[in-house]
Amino acid sequence: MKLINTYKSIDRRVIYDCRVKSLMELMRHYGLNINEYEILLISRAILFSYDKISIPNIINKKIPYAAVSTNDIVENLFDELGINYKKVKIGASSEDWKTLKQLIDNDIPILFKIDSRFLNDNFDENKKQTLNLYYLSTLLLVGYDEEKEVVYIVLTNTNEIDRVTELSIDNFNKYRNTQCMPFKADYTCYYVEDDKEIRNIKRDKINELLKKGLFEISKLMLDDTVEYNVKIGAFDGTKLLRGITAMKELKKDLEDMLLKIDQIDKKTIKFIILFIRNNLMFGSHSAFRGEFASCLEHLSNLINDKYFFNISLEFKEIAKLWGKLFVGLTSIANEKNDFNDKLTIVIDTLDKIILKEEQQFKLINNYFNK
Numbered sequence: 001m002k003l004i005n006t007y008k009s010i011d012r013r014v015i016y017d018c019r020v021k022s023l024m025e026l027m028r029h030y031g032l033n034i035n036e037y038e039i040l041l042i043s044r045a046i047l048f049s050y051d052k053i054s055i056p057n058i059i060n061k062k063i064p065y066a067a068v069s070t071n072d073i074v075e076n077l078f079d080e081l082g083i084n085y086k087k088v089k090i091g092a093s094s095e096d097w098k099t100l101k102q103l104i105d106n107d108i109p110i111l112f113k114i115d116s117r118f119l120n121d122n123f124d125e126n127k128k129q130t131l132n133l134y135y136l137s138t139l140l141l142v143g144y145d146e147e148k149e150v151v152y153i154v155l156t157n158t159n160e161i162d163r164v165t166e167l168s169i170d171n172f173n174k175y176r177n178t179q180c181m182p183f184k185a186d187y188t189c190y191y192v193e194d195d196k197e198i199r200n201i202k203r204d205k206i207n208e209l210l211k212k213g214l215f216e217i218s219k220l221m222l223d224d225t226v227e228y229n230v231k232i233g234a235f236d237g238t239k240l241l242r243g244i245t246a247m248k249e250l251k252k253d254l255e256d257m258l259l260k261i262d263q264i265d266k267k268t269i270k271f272i273i274l275f276i277r278n279n280l281m282f283g284s285h286s287a288f289r290g291e292f293a294s295c296l297e298h299l300s301n302l303i304n305d306k307y308f309f310n311i312s313l314e315f316k317e318i319a320k321l322w323g324k325l326f327v328g329l330t331s332i333a334n335e336k337n338d339f340n341d342k343l344t345i346v347i348d349t350l351d352k353i354i355l356k357e358e359q360q361f362k363l364i365n366n367y368f369n370k
């Protein structure tokens with residue numbers, strides 16, 4: 001049995017996103033005091049992207065796909081902090097198990113990707129699935145017990161957890177390679193062998209990276225670059241947009257749906273709306289805008305500048321609008337007949353969000369360009 005000493009107790013989560021919590025716990029092990037809000041900013045996790053995607057052999061017709069965060073915050077954080085890390089596939093063979101044990105025995109925690117359905121005790125991978133709207137979790141492997149046939153992981157899927165969680169070795173191996181939409185874990189692991197770079201990171205560097213990350217987020221949100229035919233995991237994209245431009249495109253497509261709503265099958269409407277909602281709510285119940293407000297407030301306190309505090313207040317209001325939008329999308333998915341009024345409310349709410357976000361991201365951008 002082995003449990004890395006750092007993880008005999010863990011802090012309760014502040015942010016819902018498992019990637020952020022796992023990264024913070026990894027950095028804590030190496031003595032770097034960095035919180036969830038700083039990870040969000042430095043990794044440029046706040047975003048909005050939109051595309052029309054198809055899923056080979058499942059959905060051939062293009063449907064709307066929207067996301068509110070980037071998929072590569074692990075790599076972004078390591079790269080920005082200047083940390084040399086390993087990204088490798090460590091499978092389920094006996095030799096792979098020896099590799100994992102050796103790393104843990106050497107007090108090296110391991111970030112790993114896993115199909116989030118491992119949390120569902122009733123999940124049956126052999127049951128026919130129409131479309132699995134599940135995503136990958138990024139968790140931290142910190143120990144094992146071969147007698148009990150379990151691994152110890154940092155999993156704070158509720159804010160009551162302040163200790164490591166047990167996961168059977170069988171499920172650990174199984175769900176690190178199951179296919180869910182749109183990504184597959186494919187046994188992906190990250191770890192840091194040499195901790196000198198992490199331990200030498202100074203607070204001044206982190207503060208500068210926070211400002212850099214915020215500036216980059218504002219640039220991305222105001223960018224109108226178009227990328228064509230981008231693969232998003234198992235999804236085949238058409239025209240990938242980011243930022244405010246992407247939000248306006250989603251609004252336009254919802255308006256088109258409203259105009260043609262009597263011509264569209266009700267099940268199709270519900271599916272599209274659920275697909276949009278579930279993707280937008282992945283990792284956050286406010287499209288990360290509530291978390292972003294806290295990031296801005298935290299930065300304001302660090303650098304003693306009220307400029308970002310005032311913007312944080314605006315994003316708290318924007319987060320409420322996102323909450324209203326999610327309620328509206330849910331009500332459409334549960335509606336039996338009349339979609340018009342509810343979809344109109346969703347479109348109007350999205351329009352308010354777009355106007356407010358564009359204004360605030362311009363203010364952020366102006367701060368760095370003055």
